[in-house]
Amino acid sequence: MHALTLPKPLNNSLSGFCKLSQFALITASGVDAANFLQSQLTNDIKSLAANRACLAGYCTPKGRLLASMLIWKTTESATDTITIEVPAELQEALQKRLQMFVMRAQVKLHHSSPTSAILGILGADAAAQLAEWFPTLPVAPYELVNNESGTLLRLADAQGIARYQWITTKEFAEQAWPALLAISPSLPEHVWGWSEIHAGIPHISLATQEKFVPQMINYELIGGVNFKKGCYPGQEIVARSQYLGKQKRRMVLAQINSATVHSGMEVFASDDLSQPCGMVVNAQPNGADGSDCLIEIKTAYLKDATVQLSSGEVCNWLPMPYPLPDDTLASTDQPTS
Template structure:
């Protein structure tokens, strides 16, 4: 643990944070309200479970452009984009949120896979004038959700990002508006530890502090997947709706797995998609297989992400055969496991119109 990280985590602990793990990378809640975190739809949360890779050098953009599913060369300074990193078989090794700073392209991803993904990307730099640096311990990332967040943030960002994936920079750091959830805006604030310590007492006067799971639940309700260690190489981008939410550019040049991703797109209907669900079980995790009652002998899909909800169960993003929802009940973990209840995502699934009408 670096001095930077230690300073920030010690500050949070003094302010009621309940830390999980030896490095404190999991903020499970705050002493005053962790039990209600799962019910919050407006909050501020520290996110030490997110990692950051900074790509620097004059060839950084062109190098990443040849590796990722989205256009990096034309990434603007006032925007952020989703992007995936695939194996040669077109299966996702990582999902990123990326944006530009004055001297780098930043890649945000789950911290648990960051070292391995960075190492793999570095292997392909070869002669390119590009360098990848782990800057996870040099930044504080805050997640803010709700209209109260929109009202509080202009104190540090007089010009606010007006739409999802717009980015604003100020002396207080970088503010990115990400996909909405709970019919409200969500933001990521990336800053230094000194600024974070100064703004935290002010923010928490109007926004309840929450743990990492509250932010993860908001990501789930926004329909934005994150590839985790247990789900690497499990999904073609379309299986987790990355083509729908702007994570794939089908007009850019080649990248690992591009032929398979493009073939899936151009040759017809996608038969597997990611859907929103809830389940009355507390042990559902990324990588948990799900089973259709009509086909109990083999899994019909997999949990992509999961986070606790207010009812003692979990809210999930589940990759599954689109026909499965109308063919019987879907169970988590085993053919006789807890039943998944499917809900509506905040965007349409063009290949599952019939399923969506049944959900609604």
């Protein structure tokens, strides 16, 4: 992973477009598509409106996350088409596993990435230049607009930076790309990952599959879990984690003075290197010879302990972009709204 030249800290002057090859798309279509995904995922897919997207997870029977995803409906009819955006490295295995449970359901799963393009848009100025294709922009996080140019999603902001994704055909994206570059710069796709970290949005990777129940990475706090929707793999474990006792592990934002931090690395209390107290969920170089990270950790170590990598670099806690529950003993400042 190469070093980036990025503004530090992230601020609302960041603006531009990037191609997001780190994600892949699976479409589920057919009269049973919504019912099928309702029985497999952590969120309420049946109630998802055609102008909304949502986060969701796919768990093992033990409630451990195999995948994190972004989901939206292209239509709201008897034959729903539902799009699932997942980290590209998880797409093939996830699609095969879901296919195992289709059985007699009238649903078809299709890998649509070969014919699709995903573009990331950072900054309100860049988004305003999309009027040629989207005269009306989605306003609130997880709202979307569909038209002949594709799907435009509004995602959670990152330190005041408006964030959007444009999903369209590869052919349409290639035609539009020169016009986009004429109005805003092209950004490395790692910048998008960096913005995801500062928005507090985790992504499961191959290195972290089956490591976390959803609450460990704040998934219920950002709308990725619905506790009223009914059964799915791991549902009893996830519900028990929610309602019995306090959450003893949470995900927090940190800066580490190493540019080689990566997903799946363990972190340790400096006075006990014999066993880890947490794990890096996601990390990106920050352009200042360090990395900005989302770290899952035992909350008891957030108040007074010094936490570090096995190589000695210390985790410096940063404010989270959304409030954590009162029982999280974070030593960082919490946002007030």
